[in-house]
Amino acid sequence: MTPSEYDLATEHREAETARELGKFMPEELARERAQRGTAQFLPDGADTAGHHLVVAENGSGEVVGNAWIGPDPRRASGTAGAAWLYDINVFPAFRRRGYGSGILSAAEELVAREGWTSLGLNVFGDNEAAIALYQRNGYDVSSMSLRKSVQPAPGIGS
Incomplete structure (x- = not known):
């Protein structure tokens, strides 16, 4: 990933993350x-040790998307050998052509070469296209986090 590709990928990822989080908190x-x-997990940007920021090209050499793979950020027991897919993006003009599966496959090959034993990821619950992509490619739900907004009772929190 070139510096300009890194900047564009970061801008896109942060905007998408903020859009999704904006459903639950102020913009x-x-x-x-x-x-x-980004600052926490990529303190040295694209040069952060242990992280891979890559672009995907089609057979014609066109960049069709990108991915960010690194160590599992949960650092929980049993994840020492686990990698994490922090972000995957297929550019809109190239969607629905199998590139998402291709990027996942390449990420899995990279993970195996690095000696990691699994690849985890998070996906927002309403992202049906991404969920379907992951399920088609053999990913299973390993945990689930649910949320419900509630209104405080009158007089509480004011």
Whole structure:
């Protein structure tokens, strides 16, 4: 990934993350949280050790998407050998042509070459296209987080 590709990928990822988080929190807070995530997990940008920021090209050499793969950020017991797909993106003009599956396959090959034993990821629950892509490619739900908005009782929190 070139520096300009990194900048575009970061801008896109942060905007998408903020858009999704904006469903649950104020827009400004969502933007800040997305930017903090980049700073936390990619402190040295594309040169952050242990992380791979890659572009995907088709047979004609056109860049069709990108991905970010690195160590599992959960650092939970049993994840020492696990990699994490932080982001995957197929550009709109190239969607629905199998490139998502191709990028996943290439990510899995990279993970295996690096000696990691699994590849995990998060997906927003309403992203049906992404969920279908992952299921078609053999990914199973390993955990689920649910949320419901509630209104505070009168007089509480004010």
